[in-house]
Amino acid sequence: MTLRLYDTKAQALRDFVPLDPENVTMYVCGPTVQSGPHIGHLRGALSFDILRRWLAHRFGRVTFVRNVTDIDDKVLANAAARSFDDEDDPTAGEPWWALAYRMEQEFTRAYAAIGIAAPTYEPRATASIPQMQELIARLIDAGHAYAATDGSADVYFDIRSWPSYGELTRQSIDAMEPAEDADPRGKRDPRDFALWKGAKADEPESATWDSPWGPGRPGWHIECSAMSRRYLGAEFDIHGGGLDLRFPHHENELAQSTAAGDPFARYWVHNGLVTVGGQKMSKSLFNFILANAVLDEVDPLVVRYALAAAHYRSSLDIGQATFEEAEAAVARIRTFLDRVGRTPSPFAWVAEPPEGAADDGEPFEPIPASFADALDDDLGVPQALAVIHETVRAGNAALDAGDDGAAHLAALQVRAMTGILGIDPLDPQWRSGAGPEASALDALMQTMIAQRAEARAAKDWATADRIRDAIAAAGITLEDTTDATHWSIDG
Template structure:
């Protein structure tokens, strides 16, 4: 496998060559925890989970870091509005984020650091920047410390911008800055903000700026130089531009590849709580769409493409996934589940081509067609090899129906047991009606189940039911 990735820094597709043979370090900018996650946020976790799975299949030992920002201007605003400690808001939303990622079968990261746990590393980086002449404490008595943008000649290279075209950083009053474009590394304590949101520092009591947090956590867990830095396209500027500038100005080589995913919009606008258009997993569930089907919806698009959400497109993705799931179910009934098989060359080529999951799914559907033909023809050997191949591809994408993540843990098993019992009772009543040749009653029971989302298919082995629409 020769993985090629589109690198935002060079604006080109590059062969991926890790810094250290056999090992890959990946850092994904996680969420700022001022609110619970919506489905736009969750696309990020799924996209980079697929990248991680593919790197693992390629034989790399992957160290995957996904941070959370638990101290930030937006969180402090929420704390004041809700009259709650900032950390209680951040922690509550962190738990909801973790639950959502589990629901979508996103593998847990190697480490998931919080910004507030890395204040000493931030202090050390800021001190190095001041010593090297790339940062300065404000002279207005605010306690702020700023990065000197003009001191770094390559500033703007990542986002392909000229500093001459940039406006004020907008993260603090310009009065304490040498240049309005300079951005805050450390923010001095403010009388109108929560009293518990500050730490001692060499420059006075204060809290970190947003950008220095990620530089410190990258350094702490992946070292001075690492392989892949990921995040949403909206983070390219100013967040990632500022991370890159301050890290390299402090003497750290930093990221070798910058990988950015497209956003999930709605009606052409960015999804967000402030716009009142944020949809969460509970909303998706209310449509009758399962988390595995939402994940399929994400991976059906190339990670760099923009997804403009529509209920129709989500439902179409759910139907497409149910067809795949139906094949897996029928094949397992015929030949049993015998593990994962070989990956087709077309699938491998698609994934190596900048993680082109849409082309990879096209390759999967080609194999699926052969599998359905083999099922119809009673060709068990072909069914067995096709099933194993299909499952191997679905496993890379995180949507294998037989993955324990989808078959459920304790609570899901308990609920499924209740559903199984109720449906079994209805099927028994239908079977008795068929024995009596009361076809009207049998059909009525089947129609009632269908209206409830349970599709019954009569097979030589007896009735089989699935949740969802019939092909």
């Protein structure tokens, strides 16, 4: 079966055909690090972690980019709100960039805790300012952007110059709300959105960069267009993000990139949102559940299972029952594998049983066709989980009947399938006793690996080598593969 994905732009399922079958390229909008992650952030990142795993299984290599928005209105506002003198708060008065980095670390730890792999590249917006300015200049030259005439140094995208504006969300321009990202007096149309924001007297000087239009900082939307182009090229396979980013963020990304002459993303994939009591989880509504609070109370493997169990495009209503059901499901899988582990010569064939080992005489396939078909059908994780539990039931029945061989085969399939989804209870990451120290070490290593990858992408070999030497001095070995870097402790 051909892999099919729901393309939000086409509003239809489409056969997935990558530009390069040997290297699938994917860009996912990462966090704006004005505050720590809530459970909705984890659900979104996990959706694309599973997609990445399945693409890697199908095609071999995936170049996966997930950015960090470390300069934005919200980052500056939250840092300013913490500028008071509070002796009980050691972070009071910290600069915006310190807040951003501290929150980025919180995201990294939460992602690592539930087994979300580090991206191939994780660029920060502040590291790609020249590329953003270059893209803005191209838009101005093409007649699709203009500098404000009020002396503010603001630069806007002229939405009426681009007939395709609104194609992602299928809206007419006149039905759209005005863009609330700069002084409307400098705009030709209230819906024009900011590409560059002139420096403001009440904003820190450290949040200002020189530009041909005057000192200032980039708008939110231009950041992702520039970073995706820098790391993946003018055209790439998949652009992903939460459903709430379709407008205005992704609509504006699409418009500015294509208006600049780039083909941009070939498929648009959006994950559904997390709700609480049927209402969208949002920091502005104060109904969010912090990721740290959940991970302090619930087994991270259970959290991963719970967030993956619903189809990625559906809304997921979170409550206590969500984690209780996931805990029971994980326990069924773990109990079966423990039972097999107590039989003679458990997992004797490891990954390659003898040819004809299956009951029908056919070569053994660790990934059942029904599991593959489910994931090929727009990443049908609920159906794939059903296949896992059917295999668990069959394996338990084989054990009850004394057929250890059939049980071993079932266990191999269960481990192969749960490995794809990142929920194998026997994976060392989930072993009991790993503890918070192991999670903290992994979070730190994932951050250093991402920083090294960013330095290598920028051809800053001295920084990349310095990071690797520091890691080696700590007794840790890095192994670079085609689509990721893995670490292990020497000895």
